[in-house]
Amino acid sequence: MIEISNVIKTYKAGNKAIRKLNIQIADGEFVFIVGRSGSGKSTLLKMLMKEVEPTSGHIIVNGVNLQKMPRRLVPKYRRRLGMVFQDFKLLKDRNIYENVAFAQRVIGVPPRRIKENVPEMLKLVGLSSKYKFYPNQLSGGEQQRVAIARALINNPEVLLADEPTGNLDRQNADEIMELLAEINAQGTTVIVVTHSQEIVDSMKKRVITMDKGMVVSDKRGGEICEIQHNLL
Amino acid sequence: MFSLASVATISACIFLFCLFFSIIANIRNIAYLAETTIGVTVFFDDGMTEEEILALGDQIAQRPEVKEMNYISAEQAWESFQAEYFAGMEELAEGFAEDNPLASSASYEIFLKDISQQNTMVSYLQSLEGVRKVNYSNDLVAGFTNLNRLVGILSVVIIGLLLAVSVFLISNTIHVAAAFRKTENQIMRLIGATNFMIRAPFVVEGVVLGLAGALIPLGATYILYGRMVEYVGERFSGTAGGMGGVLRILPLEALFPTMAAVAMALGVGIGFFVSFFTIRKHLKV
Numbered sequence: 001m002i003e004i005s006n007v008i009k010t011y012k013a014g015n016k017a018i019r020k021l022n023i024q025i026a027d028g029e030f031v032f033i034v035g036r037s038g039s040g041k042s043t044l045l046k047m048l049m050k051e052v053e054p055t056s057g058h059i060i061v062n063g064v065n066l067q068k069m070p071r072r073l074v075p076k077y078r079r080r081l082g083m084v085f086q087d088f089k090l091l092k093d094r095n096i097y098e099n100v101a102f103a104q105r106v107i108g109v110p111p112r113r114i115k116e117n118v119p120e121m122l123k124l125v126g127l128s129s130k131y132k133f134y135p136n137q138l139s140g141g142e143q144q145r146v147a148i149a150r151a152l153i154n155n156p157e158v159l160l161a162d163e164p165t166g167n168l169d170r171q172n173a174d175e176i177m178e179l180l181a182e183i184n185a186q187g188t189t190v191i192v193v194t195h196s197q198e199i200v201d202s203m204k205k206r207v208i209t210m211d212k213g214m215v216v217s218d219k220r221g222g223e224i225c226e227i228q229h230n231l232l
Numbered sequence: 233m234f235s236l237a238s239v240a241t242i243s244a245c246i247f248l249f250c251l252f253f254s255i256i257a258n259i260r261n262i263a264y265l266a267e268t269t270i271g272v273t274v275f276f277d278d279g280m281t282e283e284e285i286l287a288l289g290d291q292i293a294q295r296p297e298v299k300e301m302n303y304i305s306a307e308q309a310w311e312s313f314q315a316e317y318f319a320g321m322e323e324l325a326e327g328f329a330e331d332n333p334l335a336s337s338a339s340y341e342i343f344l345k346d347i348s349q350q351n352t353m354v355s356y357l358q359s360l361e362g363v364r365k366v367n368y369s370n371d372l373v374a375g376f377t378n379l380n381r382l383v384g385i386l387s388v389v390i391i392g393l394l395l396a397v398s399v400f401l402i403s404n405t406i407h408v409a410a411a412f413r414k415t416e417n418q419i420m421r422l423i424g425a426t427n428f429m430i431r432a433p434f435v436v437e438g439v440v441l442g443l444a445g446a447l448i449p450l451g452a453t454y455i456l457y458g459r460m461v462e463y464v465g466e467r468f469s470g471t472a473g474g475m476g477g478v479l480r481i482l483p484l485e486a487l488f489p490t491m492a493a494v495a496m497a498l499g500v501g502i503g504f505f506v507s508f509f510t511i512r513k514h515l516k517v
Contacts, residue, residue: 049422075275089419106425154423 002048002158002189007057009043009213017043018054019213025191027062027157028077030184032200033193034229035210040175044210045160048191049081050074062157079107082151082188086163088143090135096122096146097131105152117153125149125179141172158189165196177203235441238401242445242502245394246495250453252387253494258485259383263347263376265480271343272350273367274357278336285338288362292340299351300343309337336364348377399506402441404432406510417514427515434511435504442503446495453491458484 002025009018018040025031032039046052047059050066059066065143069077090099097118102113122128125145135143144164151159165173177192177199184190194200200207209215209217274292276285282305293301304312342357343351357366405480410417413433420430464481 051422075421075424075426077424078422083422089415091419102419103423106420106423106429150423184247 001025001060001062002191003058004044005060006053006057007047007059008158009040009047009052010055010081016214017213018047021057021213022216023208023215023218025189028184028187028189030181030190030203030205031192032203032205032207033191033210034195034200034207035216038212039210040213041210042162045162045191045193048158048160049083050077055182057231079154080157082154082156082159084147084151084159084161084164086142088135088147088167090146090150092135095132095134096127096138099135099146100149100153103153107154109154121149121153139172140168141175144168144172144176145179148176148183152183152188156188158191159183161190161192163192163194164192165199170198173199174202192219235405238398238405238441239445239448241394241398241401242442242499243448245391245398246446246499247449247452248387248394249391249495249498250449250491252383252391253491254382254453254457254482255485255493256380256387259376259380263380263483266347266376270347270369271341272353272357274340274342274363274431275334275365275367276336276338277362277364280338280362282338284362285340288360289340290340292357292360295353295356297344297346297349298342299345302341304339304341306336306338309339395502398445398502402438402503402506403510404439405441406507407514409434409437410511411516414514430515431508431511435507438503438507438510440503442499442501443496443509444499445503446499450492450495454484454488457488475478 001022004021004023007018007021008015008016021040021044033044035041036183043052047054047066048061050069054067061077064077066077091102094102096144100118101114104117109117111164119128119131123130125148127142127145127149130138130142135146136144148164159180164180165176168176173196180190180192181203207217208215209219276288286303289301289303342353344353354366354368357363380465417430461481461484
């Protein structure tokens with residue numbers, strides 16, 4: 001369960017990124033967060049990753065109050081999350097296998113287990129045959145699959161995706177969203193920040209619309225979001 | 233490029249350290265030999281009895297500067313003189329028969345703990361009632377003391393400057409490496425790597441730079457110093473007569489273990505601490 005209560009975030013320059021946010025996301029939910037640029041979506045993700053601290057309010061992720069968490073425990077907390085970016089953030093000098101294995105090495109997984117886990121994860125994202133390829137030898141969709149494999153390899157409780165289809169064509173975007181839906185079906189909470197109305201409409205999941213740092217609409221799957229359309 | 237510059241600067245710094253270490257160790261060794269072989273000789277007033285001289289000797293022996301004292305009686309002085317100047321012509325000395333021409337030459341030969349204390353000791357001896365003359369070599373003492381001080385100051389200044397340049401260059405190398413691996417570090421942070429995990433490769437890089445920077449000059453010093461000892465040994469053996477064998481160069485084995493330990497600690501220490509503190513700026517939890 002993710003509970004965001006009365007969260008306000010004002011940056012040093014006085015820019016109010018989040019005015020007052022109250023959101024609850026249940027375990028295993030699939031949630032889209034939409035809104036125009038500057039609406040506070042990315043700040044929300046950064047606060048969930050504990051990259052940015054709220055000015056006031058509380059964020060509780062699976063029982064852990066992020067505001068009360070000592071800095072030394074932040075790395076351990078982040079191991080419970082998976083993160084996918086619009087620009088993939090893959091290591092260009094390492095092949096696909098190494099990129100995925102990197103996430104396990106960082107947290108000290110024994111090499112024997114890495115050898116078992118990585119091929120399994122590459123199979124899940126459909127890239128088993130390309131494990132020796134380097135990122136620049138793959139399409140955008142394939143690179144995003146690698147990024148998803150890397151985010152999932154440590155079995156996160158929550159997967160955060162920041163514009164995961166932003167650099168992809170429609171077909172690749174659909175495939176990525178199908179993959180995220182499969183991951184969600186296995187019990188992982190998935191939060192996707194996106195601009196794509198088509199993706200949101202096709203997935204029929206919960207959609208939270210933000211504007212000027214506030215939630216202006218929170219619709220369950222299948223509901224039509226008029227305000228949301230205006231704000232995209 | 234920065235790595236090479238860093239290694240070169242640390243190497244230069246540590247090479248100079250080795251050079252000054254060798255010079256200072258040898259000067260100290262010469263000073264030590266001088267202290268143990270060159271002494272202050274005290275002569276006493278005419279007419280003083282041996283008992284009075286020995287009593288004065290006991291008083292001098294109480295001084296903290298004194299390491300060792302030898303009493304040379306008038307008879308011993310005359311025998312020594314005869315052995316040195318009448319060798320092979322003993323009949324010439326027989327003319328003096330029972331009349332010792334050095335009757336008033338009983339003396340004490342005093343060796344000091346530290347040659348730099350010689351002036352204090354000489355002043356004390358000259359102030360004593362019954363002391364006729366004090367023989368000592370003032371130039372030698374001043375020479376050693378000044379040379380030791382000059383080399384010490386020079387080495388501190390030059391090594392200090394090179395240390396500052398080394399710190400700057402290693403810091404720059406680590407900054408560049410951190411900028412190059414920015415994406416990797418960012419991913420590591422978001423995946424849940426601890427600061428230790430992010431910092432470790434940079435610290436290892438700094439330590440390797442420091443280690444390479446120490447090993448190169450140590451190798452050079454080992455070869456050059458060894459050759460110098462051989463050269464001096466062949467060229468100047470037995471020619472230091474006037475100084476009583478004081479001008480001897482320390483063998484490599486006598487100073488290399490300490491020099492190597494300090495140089496390695498210096499190189500690795502610089503590499504470790506500079507990289508450790510430089511990378512801190514790039515760590516953000």
